[in-house]
Amino acid sequence: MKKNIIIGTRSSKLALWQAEHIAACLKKQYPGLTVELKHVMTTGDKILDTPLAKIGGKGLFTKELETEMLAGDIDFAVHSLKDMPTQIPDGLCLAVITKRFDSGDALVSPKYKTLQALPQGAKVGTSSLRRKAQLLHVRPDLNICDLRGNVNTRLKKLETENFAAIVLAVAGLKRLGLADLITDIILPEICLPAVGQGALAIEARAGDAAVLELLAFLNDAESVQNSTAERAFLAAVEGGCQVPVGVYAETKENQLHVEAVIASVDGKRLLRDSITGAGVDADKLGFALAQRLLDAGGRQIMQELGLLL
Numbered sequence: 374m375k376k377n378i379i380i381g382t383r384s385s386k387l388a389l390w391q392a393e394h395i396a397a398c399l400k401k402q403y404p405g406l407t408v409e410l411k412h413v414m415t416t417g418d419k420i421l422d423t424p425l426a427k428i429g430g431k432g433l434f435t436k437e438l439e440t441e442m443l444a445g446d447i448d449f450a451v452h453s454l455k456d457m458p459t460q461i462p463d464g465l466c467l468a469v470i471t472k473r474f475d476s477g478d479a480l481v482s483p484k485y486k487t488l489q490a491l492p493q494g495a496k497v498g499t500s501s502l503r504r505k506a507q508l509l510h511v512r513p514d515l516n517i518c519d520l521r522g523n524v525n526t527r528l529k530k531l532e533t534e535n536f537a538a539i540v541l542a543v544a545g546l547k548r549l550g551l552a553d554l555i556t557d558i559i560l561p562e563i564c565l566p567a568v569g570q571g572a573l574a575i576e577a578r579a580g581d582a583a584v585l586e587l588l589a590f591l592n593d594a595e596s597v598q599n600s601t602a603e604r605a606f607l608a609a610v611e612g613g614c615q616v617p618v619g620v621y622a623e624t625k626e627n628q629l630h631v632e633a634v635i636a637s638v639d640g641k642r643l644l645r646d647s648i649t650g651a652g653v654d655a656d657k658l659g660f661a662l663a664q665r666l667l668d669a670g671g672r673q674i675m676q677e678l679g680l681l682l
């Protein structure tokens with residue numbers, strides 16, 4: 374049994390909460406274990422002004438952590454699953470996907486409270502093309518403006534940059550103890566979440582049996598199955614975290630139900646479809662749903678996006 378573990382983490386408050394949460398779970402399970410946190414700066418942390426979609430590339434929040442892991446300087450890294458690219462580098466693996474509690478998006482609007490109540494042309498902050506496209510689809514009048522930075526930075530900008538509302542993940546706000554700031558939950562009928570939103574992922578060395586064994590108890594079978602479908606969908610549309618694509622899988626009455634959307638950035642074209650099947654076919658279901666949406670016009674939208682960015 375390992376006696377000491379080094380967890381690699383980004384330094385944002387959310388990343389630290391997530392790493393500390395996993396550290397606490399480990400210490401509870403293995404009282405003799407010592408757990409250390411090592412802070413690692415990623416490209417996504419260094420470039421703060423440019424919209425992520427324009428920086429391009431995948432793994433902006435994971436690459437430097439992966440390098441440290443491969444070099445043996447950290448034992449594993451804790452990520453928000455939604456920040457994980459669909460391709461994991463050779464030698465590494467997704468060791469754990471935790472149980473997901475909140476997958477949705479929230480509106481923070483101290484003045485207007487709900488999406489419906491926002492005045493015509495209201496300035497709304499989000500840098501996510503997925504959120505932008507889906508919001509514009511129901512409210513084409515909104516003035517959606519870029520809003521980057523970690524959760525706390527975005528909340529500050531809500532005031533300093535005069536946004537009528539900003540959109541954030543429910544999970545991130547709850548983890549930071551900021552659930553009180555949520556004034557409206559944006560229903561999945563309006564805005565489907567990002568792949569894996571709300572779940573934590575632990576990335577570790579594929580051959581490190583001691584660490585993998587130590588972590589196994591944190592894995593949630595249903596979460597793994599659901600995110601397998603979601604990640605298969607994302608891989609098939611060849612999207613990173615910065616595409617106007619949303620997908621949500623859930624298990625109901627022993628069936629896996631996957632719902633997904635591909636939209637143009639202006640929200641004018643929005644393709645949405647769903648598929649249901651056996652959980653063991655999670656991969657195939659995600660892939661099949663992607664093919665359906667791509668054939669229905671999604672391929673053209675993704676091609677246009679490639680030209681745009």
Ligand SMILES: NCc1[nH]cc(CCC(=O)O)c1CC(=O)O
Nearest residue numbers: 453455541542544545570571572
């Ligand atoms: N893109 C940053 C990011 N990565 C994960 C979360 C929230 C937590 C989660 O979705 O698991 C957030 C903040 C947000 O989107 O509001």
